Amino acid sequence: MTHKAISISVGARSMLALFVFGMLLVALSSGWQLREDTRQRAARTDAELSAIPLLYAGPLAYSLQQEHRPEAVRGLLRHILTRHNLRSVELQTRGGEQFRALSDDDAEPGQSAEFSLADSGELRLQATAATMGDTLRRDPLLRSTLIHLAMVTALGIGAALLLDRWLLRHLRRLSDQASRFDPTLPPPSLGWLEPGETRPRELLQLEQAIDHVRTSLGDELHREQSRGRELREEISRQHRALQQAERSLEAKRRELASMERHDALTGIANRREFDLALRREFKRAQRDQGRLALAILDVDHLKPFNDRHGRAAGDEVLRRLARLLAEHFQRDTDVVARLGGEEFAVLLPGFDAESAQGLMESLREAWRALALPHGALPEEAMTADVVTVSAGLAAYQPGHPYLSPQALMQAADEALYLAKHMGRDRLCLAS
Numbered sequence: 001m002t003h004k005a006i007s008i009s010v011g012a013r014s015m016l017a018l019f020v021f022g023m024l025l026v027a028l029s030s031g032w033q034l035r036e037d038t039r040q041r042a043a044r045t046d047a048e049l050s051a052i053p054l055l056y057a058g059p060l061a062y063s064l065q066q067e068h069r070p071e072a073v074r075g076l077l078r079h080i081l082t083r084h085n086l087r088s089v090e091l092q093t094r095g096g097e098q099f100r101a102l103s104d105d106d107a108e109p110g111q112s113a114e115f116s117l118a119d120s121g122e123l124r125l126q127a128t129a130a131t132m133g134d135t136l137r138r139d140p141l142l143r144s145t146l147i148h149l150a151m152v153t154a155l156g157i158g159a160a161l162l163l164d165r166w167l168l169r170h171l172r173r174l175s176d177q178a179s180r181f182d183p184t185l186p187p188p189s190l191g192w193l194e195p196g197e198t199r200p201r202e203l204l205q206l207e208q209a210i211d212h213v214r215t216s217l218g219d220e221l222h223r224e225q226s227r228g229r230e231l232r233e234e235i236s237r238q239h240r241a242l243q244q245a246e247r248s249l250e251a252k253r254r255e256l257a258s259m260e261r262h263d264a265l266t267g268i269a270n271r272r273e274f275d276l277a278l279r280r281e282f283k284r285a286q287r288d289q290g291r292l293a294l295a296i297l298d299v300d301h302l303k304p305f306n307d308r309h310g311r312a313a314g315d316e317v318l319r320r321l322a323r324l325l326a327e328h329f330q331r332d333t334d335v336v337a338r339l340g341g342e343e344f345a346v347l348l349p350g351f352d353a354e355s356a357q358g359l360m361e362s363l364r365e366a367w368r369a370l371a372l373p374h375g376a377l378p379e380e381a382m383t384a385d386v387v388t389v390s391a392g393l394a395a396y397q398p399g400h401p402y403l404s405p406q407a408l409m410q411a412a413d414e415a416l417y418l419a420k421h422m423g424r425d426r427l428c429l430a431s
Contacts, residue, residue, distance in 0.1 A: 023153045030149065045127045048084050053115040053123055056080055060117060064093065077101035087128045093121040103128070263338040265315055266322035274337035274345055275405075281333075281349045282405040285396050292349050292396040293356030296412045297321075299342035300388045300424040301377055308376035317372060317387055318342060324370075328363050345412075353395035353429055360391055360427050388425035392416030395430075 056076065063072040077089045081101045091099040115123045263270045269277070278294070285292040299317060306314035318338070325336040325346060335347035348356050372387040392415030394408055402408040411430035419428040 020157070023149065023156070026149055027153075049113040049125050049127060052080060052084060052125060053117060057117050060091065060123070070099070073099045074101065085128060086125055088124075088126045090124040091121060092124070263322075266319050266338050268322045268326060269335060269337035271337065271339050274335060274339065274347070277335040277337075277347055278405045278409065281335075281347060282396065282402075282408065285349070286401075289398060290350065291352045291398075292347070292408070293351040293353065293393065294395070294408055294412045295346040295348070295356065295360050295391050295393045295427075296339070296409075296416045297325075297344040297346070297389050297391045298416055298420070300390055300420075301374065302342040302387075304376040304378065305374055305387065320370065320372070321367070321389065324363065324366060328359070328366065351395070352397045353393065353400075356393055356395055357427065357429065360393060364389065364391065364427060390416060390419040390424045391427040392419055393427060393429050 059076055060073070063069060063076050073091065077091060077099055078101045080086065081089045081103055087103050089101045112126045117123055261269060261273045281292055284290065299321065302314055302317070305317065321344060322336070322338060325344060329336050329346055329348070333349045337345050339345050348359070351359070367389055368386070374385050374387050377385055392412045394411035394415060396402050396408055402411065415428040415430040419426045422428070
């Protein structure tokens with residue numbers, strides 16, 4: 001019995017869908033027909049308004065010539081109003097007289113037209129609006145069809161809902177029971193059966209099927225829980241490994257970032273960082289009409305020193321010079337960099353040539369005080385047997401500007417070349 005009820009309910013749903021679809025098609029067809037009728041009525045009204053002056057021009061002229069002209073004209077206007085179902089008719093004579101006939105209908109105003117009658121004056125016509133509601137009032141067959149369609153639709157939907165509610169009560173109770181189904185709990189009794197209700201064979205089979213599903217799902221649930229615990233442990237291990245890898249990657253990233261900006265041997269700024277600082281400070285000096293000093297230093301005779309004492313000793317000399325530079329130039333704006341090999345640079349924003357020269361001479365005196373023995377100076381060297389440095393200095397300042405950072409750099413290079421040409425261990429200023 002229950003199986004039959006469910007089958008009928010599915011069919012009832014299909015029939016209901018087809019019924020609603022058919023009613024929708026009928027409603028759309030009727031609406032389209034109503035719209036077309038309304039449009040045709042509007043077209044006919046326009047045609048009638050255009051024909052009225054041709055039909056009544058003569059009678060109007062004749063009525064205006066009668067002895068009792070007001071009554072004759074008003075009677076003719078009322079005839080036009082009634083005959084053509086107009087809302088108002090108004091006649092303005094050449095002599096300034098005005099005659100009007102109005103309809104008692106409270107319908108909305110529609111199309112209006114105004115015509116000039118050669119002998120009678122101006123004729124103004126206003127028709128009733130051609131609306132769908134007015135079309136329904138005028139077409140009893142269509143009105144009756146739509147009323148019966150609405151009644152049939154309402155009765156059909158009500159009957160379908162009532163039938164669906166009666167046939168699907170068992171299925172709804174079963175759906176409620178299934179929504180509370182828990183495979184980890186013992187199988188519940190068929191609580192969706194009403195007290196005293198016969199237990200159909202199909203429902204007993206369904207109860208057995210539910211119990212089998214519960215048992216299968218319970219076993220599968222235990223297996224999935226075990227696999228879930230193993231998976232969580234593995235995820236935890238992988239998470240720890242990932243965190244360790246991220247920390248290592250971050251350390252490498254910081255190391256790479258530092259290597260991009262700092263010299264690997266001495267720890268001070270490298271050529272790339274120095275070039276950026278030079279362009280930045282040069283633009284600032286140009287913009288503010290300020291001062292900017294640039295010194296380039298070079299360790300004298302470093303190659304013979306490396307050949308005599310080894311590359312490691314030469315690297316230590318470079319590190320000593322880098323530390324000395326960093327100790328002497330500690331302002332936030334000062335930039336100390338290794339340009340490559342044994343060549344270093346010092347960028348001093350805010351200093352002119354004279355003040356920068358004093359600082360560089362102080363640096364050279366501090367370097368001489370270290371008295372690092374050389375032991376491999378060429379015979380033509382004119383200095384003591386210690387490691388010395390040569391320096392070239394150029395300054396951007398009012399009255400002596402440079403056109404570009406490259407020009408300032410070239411001037412300092414030329415001053416360094418002059419210092420080496422004059423015997424090394426000295427500071428030369430750019431001209």
